[in-house]
Structures are given as structure tokens and as C-alpha cells.
Amino acid sequence: MSTAEKTTKHSDDAGDPGETAGTAEPAGTADRPGARLLGPLLAVAVALAALNLRPVVTSLGPLLSRVRGDLHMSAAVAGALTAVPSVCFGLFGFASPVLARRFGPTVVVTAGMGAITAGVAARSFAGSTAVFLVLTAVALAGVAVSNVLIPVVIKRYFPQRVGPMIGLYSMALSLGTSLAAATTVPLTGALGGSWRVGLGLWAVLAALALLVWVVTVALRRDGRGSAAGAGGAGAAGPASGERLAIARSRTAWAMAGFFGCQATGAYATMGWISQIYQDAGVSASTSGVLLAVVMAISVPVSFVLPNLAARRGDQRLFVVVLAACGVAGYLGLALAPAGGAWLWALLVGLSNCAFPLTLTMIGLRARSAGGVAQLSAFAQGVGYLISIPGPILVGTLYESTGGWYLPLAFMGALLVPQVLIGLRAARNRFVEDEAG
Structure with missing residues (x-):
């Protein structure tokens, strides 16, 4: 077990005697049925x-032209639609710790699954662009709170298995991202x-997740306040329940900056890499593959990565290696996009694995579930807001220059601050020590 995980276990035990560390079963419930x-x-x-946190977005892309035609959606609105996920993730993510303290993280995630189910199902009946956008935002609100609070649930109920669960x-x-894009x-x-x-079909998968979460909450009967480990008023001490002045923590700001940089690269890649390949002469079907x-x-x-990262005192090695993959991938796309197409796709895909690394570090940079809730909301909320201009700027550079050298240079250059900020975020520190 890593030093960070030992510290986490100790603080969770001390601050929350109602649960046995390392298990998902609260003390006193062993005799309950199930x-x-x-x-x-x-x-x-x-x-x-x-599985349900990305099909809301990635199922729409392949069908966007049909949606636009049927709803008479303008090109400007369709372009703005690509920024809606980051806006929702940022804004609704900030509300997640407040909701978790009031109702408990498991209850809020369950409500998030309900919002995804309802939003995805209802938008397939939308008769206008405005209604479609509103219902998409409802689904994305569910995604946003779940994004923030699932790492909290993991920290709370699997404190000794943070790496494997992340x-x-x-x-x-x-898998959900790839499945929706491909099928x-x-x-x-x-x-x-x-x-x-085609869009409404994904509500079935969301409904299945909702059902399982409802059963889980019903069996647990511990959803609200401090009993849910969200850092409620009943938890004792800064390691478990105190509201942190999170903006005072340099580690929290580093996590937000690192999250924002990697999210910018990931969304720019998902939005434009097919076009890069097609402009180099690769067929549309192959570019999709x-x-x-x-x-x-x-x-x-x-x-694999979160397990390896959680075993180390810090994660700086992984920050550097993933960024190096991105530099090599973007350089290859700029110089010989068709000649080494499969290698560049592999390298860029590895670079985008900074996302699970970030989630792992969020779980390790706070001692308690309450600290993780606040850090997760801050890092993801600020990070997603940071990422909004990136994909738009890549498209603007492409349209103004007619080529990919400058956009790819921007994406490669973005990895420099990502590494510098990531090295700070990856150090073995706890936000409670800086913002308590």
C-alpha cells in the first residue's frame, strides 16, 4: 500500500467510525438482507x-447533420453545441459538493442517472432546437454531478482500493465513449x-444504471448528510467534514490547471482528428476507425494506469510520459499524417489517458471523502471552464490558415504548461494541509 493510501485509510477511520475502512458496507448493516x-x-x-457519462455527447456527433436538418438548426448553433458539455460540466460540477452534503453522494449520483435517462429519452422527441438544447443540458447536468461525485463515492466506500476502482x-x-461513437x-x-x-436508444442503458443505483441506495439506507461521507456537518475534524477554503490550495489550483489542459487536448482531438486524417487523403471510413x-x-x-499511479508517492513520471506521447503524436500528424496514421492515433490516444491519471490524483490529493468532493468539484469545474475555448480556437486556426500545422503546433505547445502544472499537481500533498 502506498504512503498516500495509508494516510487516507487512517484519516477515514479516524473521521468516520461508522464504516469499516476498505469495504462498501457500513458498520451495523452486516445482518441486513443483501x-x-x-x-x-x-x-x-x-x-x-x-458507461453513461459520455454517450450523451458521443452519440450525437455522428447524427448531428440529421438532427440539424430535421430541427432546422443553424451552423452557428451546431458549433456552439460542441461547447455545451464543458459549460455544463463546469457550472453544475460546482454545485455537486453542496448537494452531496445535503443528500449524500450516492443519492445525488442516483439523481444524476435519472437526469441522464430523462434528458436522453426526452430529447429524442424534441420538436425544436431550443427544446433539444434544454433537454441535452438536463442530461449533461446529470453527467456533471456524477463526474464529480463518483470519485467521492470511491474514496468513501473503497478507501483501500482507490486505484483499482478508479x-x-x-x-x-x-468503453462507453467508444461504444457510442462506433455503434x-x-x-x-x-x-x-x-x-x-438512434439517440433515444441510449436512454435504455441509462435506465439500467438508474435501476442499480436505486437498489443500492435502498439497501444502504445511509444517503444523507455526514452518514454518506460527503463531508457533512456531523463528520469531525478537517480530515473528514470541514469545508475547505479550497481556492487557497496551490495543489487544488494545479489540479484544476492540469485537468483543464488535458481536457482541452482531449476535446480538440475528438472533434478534429478525423478531419485531419481526411484532409491528408485518408478515407472517411478509415478516419472513423x-x-x-x-x-x-x-x-x-x-x-492499468490508476493502479500503477496509486502505488507511487507521486505521479510525476506518468505526467511526463503521457505528454511525451502527445508531442510525438501531434508531430507525426503534422509531418506525415497518412504515412503513420495508426501510430499517431495510438500515441494521441495514450496522451489522452491523462484523464484517468487526473481522476486518480484527485482521489489521492485529499485525505477524506469530503476533501475529495471539494477538490473534485473545484478541479473539474474550473478545468472544464478552462477547456471551453481550446477546440474552438483549433477550428478557428484551421479555417484561417487552411491547414493543420498551426492548430497542431498549438495542441503540442499546450502540453508544455500541462507538464509544468502537472508536475506540481502530482506531488504527494493534501489539500487539507493547504486549505484547512
Whole structure:
């Protein structure tokens, strides 16, 4: 066990005597029917939730032209639609710790799954652009609170298995991203060709996750306030329940900056890499497969990387290695995009694995579930807001120059501050020591 995990275990035990550290079963519930299933059930719930955090976005991209035509959506609105996820993730993410303190993180994540289910299902019936955008925002609000609070649930109920559980969460999230991007169009065609069916279909997966979370909350009966480990008023001491002046923590700001840099690169890659390949002469179908490779490579890496990172006192080595992969990938795309297409896709995909690394570090940079809740909301909220201009700027540079040298130079240059900030975020520090 790493030093960080030992410290985490000690502080969780001291600040929260109502739960046995390292398990997902609160003390005093062992004799309840189904109590032995709570740990595995919560792990399944985490994985199912993660599967639903990206199809809201990645299922829309392949069908956007059909949606625009049917709803008479302008090109400007369609362009702004690509920024909506980051805006929602940033704004709604800030509200997550407040909701978690009031209702408990498991209850709020369950509500998030409900919002995703309702938003995805209802937007498939939208008759206007405005209604479609509002319902998409409802679904993204559910994604936002779940983004922030699932690491809190992991820290709270699996304090000795943060690395493996973050790995499971990250792997399932990457799988959901790839699955929606790769299968939405074929499934839409098989079910009659309507974009409404193709988008609404993902509500079924969200409803399954919602059902499992409802059962989990019903069995736990510990959703609200300090009993849920959200840093409520009942928890004692700064290691467990005190509200932190999180903006005073240099580590928190470093985590936010690192998250923002990696999110900028990831969204720019997802939005534009297919166009880069097509402009180099690669067919549309092959460029789609290459995009799938970029996203799919993170599935196995997202499981292994958090385990390796959690075993170390700091994660600076991983920050540097992932950035180096990105530099090599962007350089290859600029100089020989078609000649080494598969290698560049692999390298860029590895670079995007800074996301599960960030989630792991969020879980390790605070001693308690309450600290993780506040750090997660701050890092993701500020980070997603930082990432909003990036993909738009890449598109602007591409349109103004007619080529990819300058946009790719920008994406490669962005890795410099990512490394510098990441080296600070990766040090073995705790936000409670800086902001308590």
C-alpha cells in the first residue's frame, strides 16, 4: 500500500467510525438482507454510471447533420453545441459538493442517472432546437454531478482500493465513449434510420444504471448528510467534514490547471482528428476507425494506469510520459499524417489517458471523502471552464490558415504548461494541509 493510501485509510477511520475502512458496507448493516452484496453491487453501479457519462455527447456527433436538418438548426448553433458539455460540466460540477452534503453522494449520483435517462429519452422527441438544447443540458447536468461525485463515492466506500476502482471507472467511461461513437450509426440504420431512435436508444442503458443505483441506495439506507461521507456537518475534524477554503490550495489550483489542459487536448482531438486524417487523403471510413482507436486505447490503459499511479508517492513520471506521447503524436500528424496514421492515433490516444491519471490524483490529493468532493468539484469545474475555448480556437486556426500545422503546433505547445502544472499537481500533498 502506498504512503498516500495509508494516510487516507487512517484519516477515514479516524473521521468516520461508522464504516469499516476498505469495504462498501457500513458498520451495523452486516445482518441486513443483501448486505453482503452491497460492495459488489456498488462496484457494478460505478461501472454502469461510467458507461453513461459520455454517450450523451458521443452519440450525437455522428447524427448531428440529421438532427440539424430535421430541427432546422443553424451552423452557428451546431458549433456552439460542441461547447455545451464543458459549460455544463463546469457550472453544475460546482454545485455537486453542496448537494452531496445535503443528500449524500450516492443519492445525488442516483439523481444524476435519472437526469441522464430523462434528458436522453426526452430529447429524442424534441420538436425544436431550443427544446433539444434544454433537454441535452438536463442530461449533461446529470453527467456533471456524477463526474464529480463518483470519485467521492470511491474514496468513501473503497478507501483501500482507490486505484483499482478508479481504474474500473475510467475503463468503463472510455468503453462507453467508444461504444457510442462506433455503434450509434449502425444501430440507427438497423432500427429504421431515424436519429430520434438512434439517440433515444441510449436512454435504455441509462435506465439500467438508474435501476442499480436505486437498489443500492435502498439497501444502504445511509444517503444523507455526514452518514454518506460527503463531508457533512456531523463528520469531525478537517480530515473528514470541514469545508475547505479550497481556492487557497496551490495543489487544488494545479489540479484544476492540469485537468483543464488535458481536457482541452482531449476535446480538440475528438472533434478534429478525423478531419485531419481526411484532409491528408485518408478515407472517411478509415478516419472513423482511427478515431475509434484513439478512444479505445484508453480502455485497457485506464484500468492499468490508476493502479500503477496509486502505488507511487507521486505521479510525476506518468505526467511526463503521457505528454511525451502527445508531442510525438501531434508531430507525426503534422509531418506525415497518412504515412503513420495508426501510430499517431495510438500515441494521441495514450496522451489522452491523462484523464484517468487526473481522476486518480484527485482521489489521492485529499485525505477524506469530503476533501475529495471539494477538490473534485473545484478541479473539474474550473478545468472544464478552462477547456471551453481550446477546440474552438483549433477550428478557428484551421479555417484561417487552411491547414493543420498551426492548430497542431498549438495542441503540442499546450502540453508544455500541462507538464509544468502537472508536475506540481502530482506531488504527494493534501489539500487539507493547504486549505484547512
